[in-house]
Amino acid sequence: MTVEFVNATFPIITVSILIPLIAAGVVFFTDEKHAKPISIITSIIVFILSTFMLFTYDYSTYAIQFYEKYSWIPFLGVSYEVGVDALSLTMVWLTAISFVAAFVWSTNIQKRIKEYFIAFLILEAACIGVFVSWDMVWFYIFWEAMLIPMFLIIGVWGYAERIYAATKFFIYTFFGSLFLLIGVVGMYIYQFVEKGILSTSYFDLVNLGLPFRLEIIFFLLLALGFAIKVPMWPFHTWLPAAHVQAPTAGSVILAAVLLKMGTYGFVRFSLPWFPEASKYFVPVMFALGVIAIIYTAMMAIAQTHIKRLIAYSSVSHMGFVTLGTFALNMEGMNGAIITMISHGFTSAALFLAAGFIYERVHSYEIKDLGGLARFMPVFATLFMISAMASAGLPGLSGFVGEFLALLGTFKASVITAVLAGLSLVVGAGYTLWLYHKAMFKESELPNEKIEKWEKLKDMNTAELLSFLPLVIMMFVIGIYPAWWIRLIETTSAAILSKFIGG
Amino acid sequence: MSVLQELVAGLGAPDFSVVVPEIIILLTAFTIFAIELFTKARFLISVITVFGLLLAGIVIPFTPEGETFYGLYQVDTFSLTFKFFLVMTSFFVVIIMRPYLEAKNTYYGEYYYLLLFSLLGMMMMVSSPNLITFYVGIELASISMYILAGMYRKDYLSKEGAFKYLIMGGTGTALISYGIALIYGRTGSFDFSTIATSITSGNLDVGAVGGLAILLIGLALKASSVPFHFWTPDAYQGATTPITAFMAVAAKIATFAVILKIMVEAFPFAYPVWTLGWALLAAASMIFGNFVALRQDNVKRMLAYSSIAHSGYILAALASPTDFAFTALIFYSLVYIFMGLGGFIFLSAMERQYGWSNHINDFKGLAKRSPVMALFMLVYMFSMLGIPPTVGFFGKLGVFIALIGSNIWWLAVVLVVMSIISAGYYLRIVIYMYMHEPTSKARFNFSLGEAFALAFMATFILILGIYPTLFWDISGYLTAVLLQNIGK
Numbered sequence: 010m011t012v013e014f015v016n017a018t019f020p021i022i023t024v025s026i027l028i029p030l031i032a033a034g035v036v037f038f039t040d041e042k043h044a045k046p047i048s049i050i051t052s053i054i055v056f057i058l059s060t061f062m063l064f065t066y067d068y069s070t071y072a073i074q075f076y077e078k079y080s081w082i083p084f085l086g087v088s089y090e091v092g093v094d095a096l097s098l099t100m101v102w103l104t105a106i107s108f109v110a111a112f113v114w115s116t117n118i119q120k121r122i123k124e125y126f127i128a129f130l131i132l133e134a135a136c137i138g139v140f141v142s143w144d145m146v147w148f149y150i151f152w153e154a155m156l157i158p159m160f161l162i163i164g165v166w167g168y169a170e171r172i173y174a175a176t177k178f179f180i181y182t183f184f185g186s187l188f189l190l191i192g193v194v195g196m197y198i199y200q201f202v203e204k205g206i207l208s209t210s211y212f213d214l215v216n217l218g219l220p221f222r223l224e225i226i227f228f229l230l231l232a233l234g235f236a237i238k239v240p241m242w243p244f245h246t247w248l249p250a251a252h253v254q255a256p257t258a259g260s261v262i263l264a265a266v267l268l269k270m271g272t273y274g275f276v277r278f279s280l281p282w283f284p285e286a287s288k289y290f291v292p293v294m295f296a297l298g299v300i301a302i303i304y305t306a307m308m309a310i311a312q313t314h315i316k317r318l319i320a321y322s323s324v325s326h327m328g329f330v331t332l333g334t335f336a337l338n339m340e341g342m343n344g345a346i347i348t349m350i351s352h353g354f355t356s357a358a359l360f361l362a363a364g365f366i367y368e369r370v371h372s373y374e375i376k377d378l379g380g381l382a383r384f385m386p387v388f389a390t391l392f393m394i395s396a397m398a399s400a401g402l403p404g405l406s407g408f409v410g411e412f413l414a415l416l417g418t419f420k421a422s423v424i425t426a427v428l429a430g431l432s433l434v435v436g437a438g439y440t441l442w443l444y445h446k447a448m449f450k451e452s453e454l455p456n457e458k459i460e461k462w463e464k465l466k467d468m469n470t471a472e473l474l475s476f477l478p479l480v481i482m483m484f485v486i487g488i489y490p491a492w493w494i495r496l497i498e499t500t501s502a503a504i505l506s507k508f509i510g511g
Numbered sequence: 512m513s514v515l516q517e518l519v520a521g522l523g524a525p526d527f528s529v530v531v532p533e534i535i536i537l538l539t540a541f542t543i544f545a546i547e548l549f550t551k552a553r554f555l556i557s558v559i560t561v562f563g564l565l566l567a568g569i570v571i572p573f574t575p576e577g578e579t580f581y582g583l584y585q586v587d588t589f590s591l592t593f594k595f596f597l598v599m600t601s602f603f604v605v606i607i608m609r610p611y612l613e614a615k616n617t618y619y620g621e622y623y624y625l626l627l628f629s630l631l632g633m634m635m636m637v638s639s640p641n642l643i644t645f646y647v648g649i650e651l652a653s654i655s656m657y658i659l660a661g662m663y664r665k666d667y668l669s670k671e672g673a674f675k676y677l678i679m680g681g682t683g684t685a686l687i688s689y690g691i692a693l694i695y696g697r698t699g700s701f702d703f704s705t706i707a708t709s710i711t712s713g714n715l716d717v718g719a720v721g722g723l724a725i726l727l728i729g730l731a732l733k734a735s736s737v738p739f740h741f742w743t744p745d746a747y748q749g750a751t752t753p754i755t756a757f758m759a760v761a762a763k764i765a766t767f768a769v770i771l772k773i774m775v776e777a778f779p780f781a782y783p784v785w786t787l788g789w790a791l792l793a794a795a796s797m798i799f800g801n802f803v804a805l806r807q808d809n810v811k812r813m814l815a816y817s818s819i820a821h822s823g824y825i826l827a828a829l830a831s832p833t834d835f836a837f838t839a840l841i842f843y844s845l846v847y848i849f850m851g852l853g854g855f856i857f858l859s860a861m862e863r864q865y866g867w868s869n870h871i872n873d874f875k876g877l878a879k880r881s882p883v884m885a886l887f888m889l890v891y892m893f894s895m896l897g898i899p900p901t902v903g904f905f906g907k908l909g910v911f912i913a914l915i916g917s918n919i920w921w922l923a924v925v926l927v928v929m930s931i932i933s934a935g936y937y938l939r940i941v942i943y944m945y946m947h948e949p950t951s952k953a954r955f956n957f958s959l960g961e962a963f964a965l966a967f968m969a970t971f972i973l974i975l976g977i978y979p980t981l982f983w984d985i986s987g988y989l990t991a992v993l994l995q996n997i998g999k
Contacts, residue, residue: 084838084983085912124882146908150899157893160938164946165878172946180934183898187927190911198916 012212012503013072014092022075022091022141025058025101026134033130041122045115048126052112052133056105063102068095068496071503073143082146086207090144095500096346099493100140100266100273103353106478107265108133110357111258113475117368118166118256125166128158129258136266140273145193145209152270153186159259159267167254174247174254181237181247189234189274192227196282199223215281228286231279238271241331242301245324252320253373257364260316264323264356269349272330276345276504280334284507287335294335295418295425301328303428306435310442315363315373318443319356322399325436326352326411332429333414337508341417342501343494348410350493351398351486355407358395358479362388365472366447369465375446379458382448385467389448391476398483400440401433406486526579529586532567532594533634539563540627547620557609560623564602571595582702583644589992590638592985593768597637600761600848601630603967606960607856608753614863617663617751625662626757629655633765637772641701642691645769649687649733652765653680656758660750672742672749679732679742687729693722694777703776707997711780720784727788730773734766736826737795740819747815752862755811756855759818760848767825767844771837772993774829779997782832790830790922796823797929804936811869813936814854817895820933821847827926828910831917834990839909841986846902846975853891853968857884860961865953874940876949884955885944887969892937894972897930902975902982909983 032051036044066074076092093101111129118125135158138151156179164175196214200206206213219227237244248268252260280287302325309321326348333345365388366381367373382389398405401412411433419426454462468476486493502509527534542563543556571594576587604626612618632652639645657680661673695701697718698709710719732739747755774785800820807813825847828840861867861884878885894903907930914923957965975982 081978082980082983084980084987121879124878150904153899153904157889157898160941161945164942172942175946176938176942179938180931183934184931187931190908191915191923191927194908194912194915198912201916 013070014076015067015072015074017075017077017092020077021058021062022093022137023077025055025105026091026138026141028054028058029130029134029137033127033134036123036127036130044122044126045112048115048130049109049112051130052105052108055133055137056109059098059102059105062093062098063496066093066095066098066496068499071499081144085146085209087146087209088144089147090210091138091141091147092143093141094503095497096273096276096504097140099346099350099497100269101137103269103350104133104136104140104266106482107262107353107357108136110361110475110479111261113471114261114361114364115258116471118258120166124161128161128165129262132158132162132262136262136270139270143211145197145211145214148211149186149190149193152189153183155267155270156182156186159263162259163251163255166256166259168256169254170250171254174250177247178251181244185234185237185244187234188230192230192234195223195230196227211278217282219283221285224283224286225289228279228283228290231274231282232290235271235274235279236297238274239268239327239331240271240324241297241327242304242324245301245305248324249317249320252323252360253314253316257360257367260360260364261357264319264360265353268323268327269353272327272334272345272349275331275334276342280337280504281507288337288508291335291337291421294331295422298328298331298335299425299428301325301331303432303435306432306439309439310435313375315366315375315443315447316360317373318375318439319359319363322359322436322439323352323356325432326356326399326407329411329414329429332418332425333410336414336417336421337505338417338420339498339501339505339509340413340420342505343497344410344413344415344417346410346497346501347406347486347490347493348414351406351410351483354479354482354486355395355399358391358476358483359399361472361476361479362392362395365468375443378447380449380451380454380462381465383451384462384465387467387473391468391480392448393444394480394483396440396444398487400437404484404487406483406490409486409490525581526577529575529577529579530584531574532571532598533631535563535567535570536598536627536631536634539567540624540631543620543624543627547624551620553609553613553618553620556620556623557605560605560627561602563627564598564605568595568598568602571598578640583641584635584638585640586638587992587996589768589772589989590634592989593637593764594634596845596848597630597633597761597765600764600852601626601757603852603856603964604753604757604761607756607859607958607964610958610961611751611753611859611863615663615751617665619662622659622662622754625655625659626754629659629757630761633761636765636769639769639772640703640776642694642703642706642773642777643701645773646684646688646691649769650684652762653684653733656680656754656762659754660746660758662754663749663751666749668745669749669751672745672747676742676746679739683729683732683739685729686725686732690722690724690726690729693718693725697722703773704997706777707779710778715781715784720781723778723781723784724788726773727785730766730770731792731826734763734770734822734826735819736792736822737799737819740796740799743819744812744815747818748809748812752811752855752859755815756852756859759815759855760851763818763822763851764844764848767840770826770829771840775837775993776996786830786832789826790919793823793825793827793830794922794925796820796826797925798823801929801932801936805932807936808871809869810871810874810940811855811858813871814858817854817933817936818851820929821851821895823929824907824910824926827922828913830919830922831913833913833917834994835916836910836913837990837993838983838986839906839913841989842909842979842982843906845982845986846906846972846979849968849971849975850891850894850903853887853965853972854895856961856964856968857888857891860884860957860965861955864955866951871939871943872950874943875947877944879949880952881955884957884965887965888944889941890969890972892940894976896934896937900976901972902979903972904976905979905983
């Protein structure tokens with residue numbers, strides 16, 4: 010695989026990583042009351058930068074654009090190497106928009122404001138870093154550095170069981186990423202021994218030409234790291250705990266951005282690096298994907314806690330991404346990427362909705378809700394759109410991605426596609442059921458609840474502003490997906506070049 | 512012509528220019544010794560010590576390289592670099608020592624000159640080209656430290672720790688001298704290069720191997736590697752905390768440097784013997800240190816066990832006899848200075864505060880009571896755990912690459928699994944600091960020295976974590992110097 014590079018005239022990516030870090034430093038040294046505006050402005054600047062990249066990215070041919078490379082540790086052959094292709098760019102943009110939503114939402118935060126925003130700003134820098142790094146050491150640095158702020162966010166600003174959830178999250182992902190590290194170091198050593206190249210660059214490792222036996226080993230090592238992050242069944246148990254305990258904005262980032270790192274890892278590394286092993290493991294990955302989709306969809310039905318339900322639904326949606334990725338054809342790959350971004354919007358919106366409900370009703374239990382739609386029409390509308398998008402209603406973003414992913418899977422394995430497709434019904438089921446129980450059922454509402462509900466206020470400006478961009482994007486992708494598919498098409502082809510010979 | 516003149520004429524006058532740093536340290540120690548007899552001006556004593564250390568630190572980069580004392584003392588970049596870091600460590604210990612000792616009501620002038628003597632011993636250790644200078648150095652360093660460990664006179668634990676340290680340390684030096692005797696008997700020399708030549712030419716028989724094995728055990732004892740670690744937790748816990756910092760960092764670093772030097776320079780072709788030995792010791796240290804640290808509620812003791820675990824990570828590099836592994840060892844030793852000092856100086860600064868007993872419960876809500884201090888501790892903890900962007904990550908990464916590069920997968924896996932286990936106790940401190948409510952609202956106050964030392968360590972950990980290149984280059988250069996000495 011030979012790759013072309015388009016050097017950046019202005020180091021826009023480095024700047025996008027540095028701005029949040031600098032802002033974190035500024036927040037640390039300034040008064041508490043400036044923390045919110047600084048953070049919101051920072052996230053908007055980053056969003057503008059990433060949008061600028063999105064619109065100036067040349068999608069006609071595959072090339073790494075806005076590319077920067079500087080020597081960093083010559084002794085180990087490590088460089089600072091960043092750049093984007095359409096996949097990275099999609100993820101960066103998703104990160105940027107999710108953080109805007111999270112920061113705008115967080116204007117309600119009252120507890121330890123400074124630390125809260127510092128943690129989120131550092132998290133933003135690390136998340137962007139993961140998606141733009143082409144040097145494995147930098148990738149790993151960002152991948153791990155992200156654990157520290159997320160650990161604190163869950164553990165400090167979470168709910169009752171927060172310490173347990175934070176520790177579980179940390180140790181689980183730390184465990185996975187160390188296996189990822191073993192794999193990458195193994196390949197690095199192999200490259201040095203076999204080819205005499207001392208480099209941790211992605212573009213060197215991709216041309217390694219590993220023997221099949223080693224490919225299998227390294228694939229498994231890396232896959233363990235990614236599978237925990239996705240999370241794939243059976244490594245998903247940290248996710249419901251973390252989501253239930255995390256503060257709303259933390260859940261938003263966790264669902265919209267962090268989960269994507271795992272699937273990003275599969276697409277970015279596993280496929281191009283280990284083509285033979287990937288083909289070999291297709292049945293396994295399909296099986297795990299289908300189990301994830303069906304099992305967690307069933308789990309979701311049984312939940313009475315809103316956030317836990319959404320968390321399980323996330324695992325289920327990630328199953329579609331796994332299927333699309335390992336379908337190893339263009340439809341599947343496009344579907345996987347579109348599902349990734351669409352799930353970013355829908356899960357972020359659903360968690361915001363859960364947080365919104367909690368702020369008013371002070372409960373996440375579905376049985377404590379009911380009939381809210383009459384009292385908060387604006388919220389009910391937005392929640393409805395998000396839920397429908399998540400369930401995969403045509404015209405909204407969820408449908409496009411999952412349809413393409415299923416189409417790709419169908420080409421690869423009919424039975425898998427049928428099983429996964431059937432579970433879409435279950436998915437629609439629990440989402441509608443959640444919405445129905447939380448928002449409708451007015452007739453069953455006891456009088457004291459009606460009295461209480463009448464005092465509740467509909468969305469305030471901050472909530473509306475954090476919600477709206479996500480909902481708009483659901484429509485944009487749902488109604489005119491061709492635009493985004495055209496953007497990622499060359500990239501998908503490049504990623505699959507070892508499979509479909511393009 | 513007197514006998515003395517004759518001697519000097521025959522052998523040539525020793526070149527004193529290469530030992531100027533040592534002379535400065537020695538003179539400072541004597542000056543304090545003398546002053547302390549007449550005056551009780553504590554401030555003056557600490558200022559003189561700091562001044563002496565600063566002077567030595569400034570002189571070290573300008574010290575010429577060379578041999579002196581008729582080949583018994585070797586000054587090269589390797590030893591000078593380690594001397595610089597040893598002096599730096601002592602400097603930070605000294606600037607935080609006085610407030611601690613006064614708060615604990617255990618101030619004695621002896622602390623200062625014993626610390627300097629011990630430092631001198633370590634400086635001799637790292638510049639020894641033969642086993643005798645090394646032996647004298649390690650004895651000087653150890654004996655001073657036995658006393659230092661027991662100087663918290665009112666405290667029973669301190670006496671117990673010091674006594675254990677004395678007995679175990681004495682055993683260690685006895686083993687070392689026995690090993691040296693065997694090696695001398697086989698090779699007929701104390702000199703590293705002569706030993707190497709002799710062993711290469713086929714003298715690696717029972718005598719030499721036995722000597723090497725016993726020497727290795729003695730060194731492992733000094734480096735507090737499992738199963739020769741029994742003195743470590745008690746001595747570390749019992750000693751006054753600044754002295755613990757000194758023992759856990761300076762003594763360890765000097766020991767690692769000298770272990771590397773002896774193994775590489777004296778036994779370059781006896782790899783099969785010592786690589787496996789160090790690998791087993793390292794694995795035992797990692798496993799034992801981490802598991803026991805999990806169960807500790809006293810944070811000082813926890814850090815003592817964690818330092819055993821870190822000995823394991825560092826010594827693991829010796830399992831792979833390659834340039835890269837040596838570089839990784841030097842790199843990890845150097846960066847461990849910042850984490851180790853950070854952790855123990857933090858405890859030293861906190862112990863002065865009202866109601867602080869080093870129990871994990873005292874850490875509750877620290878982030879609310881003192882956000883900056885909690886942030887520093889967070890940095891040290893994540894660095895010891897090895898999470899980027901702290902430099903601890905690169906320390907472990909280096910060792911890890913070295914192990915996989917030499918196909919020692921089992922030890923690499925032990926290292927990784929133990930790192931995960933260690934998350935249990937490092938995270939616990941972070942959890943108590945950030946996620947629990949404070950139990951007391953008492954204000955903290957810190958001396959300027961403490962604040963400076965802690966901020967320095969945390970900043971350096973982060974800077975090196977993002978730009979480790981400088982330290983990699985230093986380590987790589989030192990390895991080159993080492994290998995040059997054996998003509999490779």
